Amino acid sequence: MTPIIKLFSLFSVYLLISWVSHSPKNTDEDFLNCLQDYNSVYDPDNIYTRQTTNFTTILDSSIRNLRPQSQYSTLTPKFIITPSNEYEIQAVIYCSKKVGIIMKVRSGGHDYEGLSYISRLPFVIVDLRNYRSITFDTQEKTAWVEAGATLGELYYAISKQSDTLAFVAGSCPTVGVGGHFSGGGYSMMSRNFGLSVDHIIDAKIIDVNGRILDRKAMGEDLFWAIRGGGGASFGVITAWKINLLSVPEKVTVFNVTRTQEENATELVQLWQSIGNTIDQKLLIRLFIESISSTSTPGNRTISVTFTSMYIGGVEELLEIMQKSFPELGLVKEDCTEMEWIESILYFAYIDPKEESTNILLNRTPLNPITFSKNKSDYVTRPISKEGLEGIWKILHEENPQKAQLQLSPYGGKMAEISESETAFPHRKGMLFMIHHGIEWNQEEDSQKHINWIRNLYSYMSAHVSKSPRRAYMNYRDLDLGTNNIVGSTSYKQASKWALRYFNNNFNRLLHVKAKIDPTNFFRNEQSIPSLWKK
Numbered sequence: 001m002t003p004i005i006k007l008f009s010l011f012s013v014y015l016l017i018s019w020v021s022h023s024p025k026n027t028d029e030d031f032l033n034c035l036q037d038y039n040s041v042y043d044p045d046n047i048y049t050r051q052t053t054n055f056t057t058i059l060d061s062s063i064r065n066l067r068p069q070s071q072y073s074t075l076t077p078k079f080i081i082t083p084s085n086e087y088e089i090q091a092v093i094y095c096s097k098k099v100g101i102i103m104k105v106r107s108g109g110h111d112y113e114g115l116s117y118i119s120r121l122p123f124v125i126v127d128l129r130n131y132r133s134i135t136f137d138t139q140e141k142t143a144w145v146e147a148g149a150t151l152g153e154l155y156y157a158i159s160k161q162s163d164t165l166a167f168v169a170g171s172c173p174t175v176g177v178g179g180h181f182s183g184g185g186y187s188m189m190s191r192n193f194g195l196s197v198d199h200i201i202d203a204k205i206i207d208v209n210g211r212i213l214d215r216k217a218m219g220e221d222l223f224w225a226i227r228g229g230g231g232a233s234f235g236v237i238t239a240w241k242i243n244l245l246s247v248p249e250k251v252t253v254f255n256v257t258r259t260q261e262e263n264a265t266e267l268v269q270l271w272q273s274i275g276n277t278i279d280q281k282l283l284i285r286l287f288i289e290s291i292s293s294t295s296t297p298g299n300r301t302i303s304v305t306f307t308s309m310y311i312g313g314v315e316e317l318l319e320i321m322q323k324s325f326p327e328l329g330l331v332k333e334d335c336t337e338m339e340w341i342e343s344i345l346y347f348a349y350i351d352p353k354e355e356s357t358n359i360l361l362n363r364t365p366l367n368p369i370t371f372s373k374n375k376s377d378y379v380t381r382p383i384s385k386e387g388l389e390g391i392w393k394i395l396h397e398e399n400p401q402k403a404q405l406q407l408s409p410y411g412g413k414m415a416e417i418s419e420s421e422t423a424f425p426h427r428k429g430m431l432f433m434i435h436h437g438i439e440w441n442q443e444e445d446s447q448k449h450i451n452w453i454r455n456l457y458s459y460m461s462a463h464v465s466k467s468p469r470r471a472y473m474n475y476r477d478l479d480l481g482t483n484n485i486v487g488s489t490s491y492k493q494a495s496k497w498a499l500r501y502f503n504n505n506f507n508r509l510l511h512v513k514a515k516i517d518p519t520n521f522f523r524n525e526q527s528i529p530s531l532w533k534k
């Protein structure tokens with residue numbers, strides 16, 4: 001951005017702020033008074049202002065990436081509200097609307113671009129950390145999960161009900177169900193069961209008018225939209241009802257690594273047509289990094305880790321591997337049988353022999369928080385050997401083990417579900433999804449690493465899905481395009497990013513949005529715009 005444009009945009013943000021609130025101080029008081037007026041029993045402990053001593057602790061508590069705040073934010077929220085019941089949520093919607101302040105909803109806070117906790121306009125965060133109970137109907141094999149629960153809390157609670165019930169959702173236990181379920185929810189069992197959205201049978205959402213709607217009251221269009229279309233465009237999702245899934249008493253995991261010297265490139269080539277067609281109870285996910293070579297000091301090599309889950313015992317698994325992927329050379333010693341809940345710890349890099357499952361209740365992450373920038377792609381035709389070698393070359397340009405590609409296979413159940421069944425569109429024909437990631441520790445290095453990953457992404461364009469080049473909404477990437485923060489956003493502008501996330505489902509999402517939130521109260525840089533269609 002040239003300095004003059006930068007100055008201009010700063011100026012327009014300033015104009016906006018003064019337009020939104022002529023006198024910021026009064027607006028703040030108005031907002032707090034409004035909360036109390038609306039709901040005289042509003043628990044004052046659930047209201048944090050910038051003067052509250054642990055305001056920053058609460059704000060930072062679920063942040064997983066240091067980049068968004070440093071890159072985009074000029075403002076911290078004016079308030080963080082941590083409601084413990086639906087009436088307190090209704091009050092925040094009502095009062096934000098009344099005083100003209102942006103409202104962001106945060107469940108687990110894992111959004112890659114921080115859209116749940118940053119904004120360039122004055123804003124309030126509704127943080128659902130206190131709204132997270134889980135109740136079971138074991139007869140029916142269902143559960144109601146409140147939106148502030150983390151995946152870890154859900155997995156833990158299920159394991160206390162039964163050893164053979166489970167759910168399909170992401171590997172990171174601190175991800176929130178509020179954001180995760182509304183965008184899809186890819187799991188180590190997705191080839192067998194599909195995504196989280198495929199097992200949601202009811203939900204509760206509070207709309208712009210404060211109405212609390214369940215599936216019946218919201219109607220099938222909105223219920224469809226929040227399963228893959230994201231929650232933030234439509235209202236505050238307060239709870240999901242899910243179908244629990246049956247798993248055997250033992251599942252089997254393995255995690256083997258091969259370097260270039262051990263035929264890694266050839267194995268990736270083979271995997272591209274095996275990963276999505278092999279027995280659907282088996283999911284083999286690849287983690288690819290450039291590492292320092294141990295055989296030749298100073299040299300680099302590519303390491304490919306095959307991280308896998310089989311929903312069954314080790315003998316069956318070995319038979320399948322012998323038949324379909326003998327080249328990997330998997331042996332029994334590589335495999336471990338364990339309970340499903342132990343596999344959850346395993347894929348979260350926690351040793352199930354060392355730690356109790358209680359660790360899943362920990363809402364703070366185990367690893368230190370770094371700066372990161374991640375992007376996604378979908379592959380529909382195998383990438384050639386030359387194509388792969390070009391990727392390796394780019395990976396070698398970065399620091400060893402800081403850049404990573406994750407290749408997540410599709411096929412199986414995911415390919416059986418039609419593109420229009422839920423708002424999540426990436427189904428038939430997808431061989432695998434790529435997650436491109438880079439992390440770093442120093443803010444001053446940000447531009448260098450962001451440039452690197454943009455360069456990788458541009459190289460990849462020749463090898464991935466086209467028209468649109470698809471992307472996974474839960475791996476949010478503002479490089480794909482954004483809405484105008486002020487004023488309306490045209491269909492054309494929103495299409496740039498929305499067709500990649502939603503493909504043919506975008507039009508129906510626009511239709512749902514226009515009906516449920518015509519004034520576009522629920523908005524962010526990548527929310528479905530409210531377009532008036534005549």
Ligand SMILES: Cc1cc2nc3c(=O)[nH]c(=O)nc-3n(C[C@H](O)[C@H](O)[C@H](O)COP(=O)(O)OP(=O)(O)OC[C@H]3O[C@@H](n4cnc5c(N)ncnc54)[C@H](O)[C@@H]3O)c2cc1C
Pocket residue numbers: 064104105106107108109110111112115116128147169170171172174175176177178179180182183184185186187230231232233235236237238474475524
């Ligand atoms: C370490 C890590 C590991 C991950 N692993 C996986 C994985 O294995 N599989 C996978 O599919 N994804 C994975 N993800 C991506 C993850 O699914 C998304 O980041 C998801 O959106 C996070 O949900 P959240 O509630 O934690 O995030 P938040 O930041 O709280 O929310 C994300 C978005 O949803 C909105 N939102 C949140 N709650 C609500 C609500 N109750 N009502 C309405 N809108 C709401 C927010 O406003 C925001 O726009 C991972 C992310 C991280 C950081």
Ligand SMILES: *[C@@H]1O[C@H](CO)[C@@H](O)[C@H](O)[C@H]1NC(C)=O
Pocket residue numbers: 053054057058
């Ligand atoms: C915030 O501060 C109050 C009062 O000092 C304390 O009781 C509460 O536990 C703190 N909450 C957090 C999450 O730190």
Ligand SMILES: *[C@@H]1O[C@H](CO)[C@@H](O)[C@H](O)[C@H]1NC(C)=O
Pocket residue numbers: 261262263329
């Ligand atoms: C690599 O592949 C070749 C033949 O394709 C094979 O002979 C060799 O044993 C393999 N190396 C390893 C380490 O698996």
Ligand SMILES: *[C@@H]1O[C@H](CO)[C@@H](O)[C@H](O)[C@H]1NC(C)=O
Pocket residue numbers: 296299300
């Ligand atoms: C270092 O790696 C390159 C590329 O893989 C290879 O051509 C070269 O022989 C290696 N050097 C040594 C000393 O092994």
Ligand SMILES: *[C@@H]1O[C@H](CO)[C@@H](O)[C@H](O)[C@H]1NC(C)=O
Pocket residue numbers: 255256257305307346347348349
């Ligand atoms: C798999 O192995 C790699 C390489 O040794 C390691 O970094 C990673 O943590 C392992 N993954 C799991 C799930 O144990």
Ligand SMILES: *[C@@H]1O[C@H](CO)[C@@H](O)[C@H](O)[C@H]1NC(C)=O
Pocket residue numbers: 064065110111112372373374402403404405436437438439
């Ligand atoms: C992005 O990817 C990097 C590298 O794979 C990973 O370490 C980081 O946790 C990811 N970022 C977020 C916010 O999850």
